[in-house]
Amino acid sequence: MLYLCSFAEAVTGVERTAKRNQRDGIYNIMYVTEAAQILSRNLYYPGCLSLSRKYAAAESIASWVRPTGSKPRPPRICWTGEMDRILLDAPTIADAAAALGYSKSACQVRRWKLLHGLAALSG
Numbered sequence: 001m002l003y004l005c006s007f008a009e010a011v012t013g014v015e016r017t018a019k020r021n022q023r024d025g026i027y028n029i030m031y032v033t034e035a036a037q038i039l040s041r042n043l044y045y046p047g048c049l050s051l052s053r054k055y056a057a058a059e060s061i062a063s064w065v066r067p068t069g070s071k072p073r074p075p076r077i078c079w080t081g082e083m084d085r086i087l088l089d090a091p092t093i094a095d096a097a098a099a100l101g102y103s104k105s106a107c108q109v110r111r112w113k114l115l116h117g118l119a120a121l122s123g
Helices: 002-012 033-043 052-062 081-089 093-100 104-115
Strands: none
């Protein structure tokens, strides 16, 4: 499973973590939008050995077009210990966002996770 995640990250640039789901303990790693297109194009090339239904699904993914006005998500923030300290020391979320150059929403979520023990201080 780790190899799949590593391979897919090398091909798409998108990082995924392999974890079992709660319901039945299986791995379910999802790729969407352009990352799904890149990965499926790499795995299901013309003439490859595959199940016909899987190849058809890959062709369907290849025909997807991003809706007008829809923007790709920004890259994931890699929080550092220094960023966490700035976030926690700032008097307001707005001050932290201005100092870090990220949205207030991203800063608020990270601060909440740090204060509630859902994320460890980086560094």
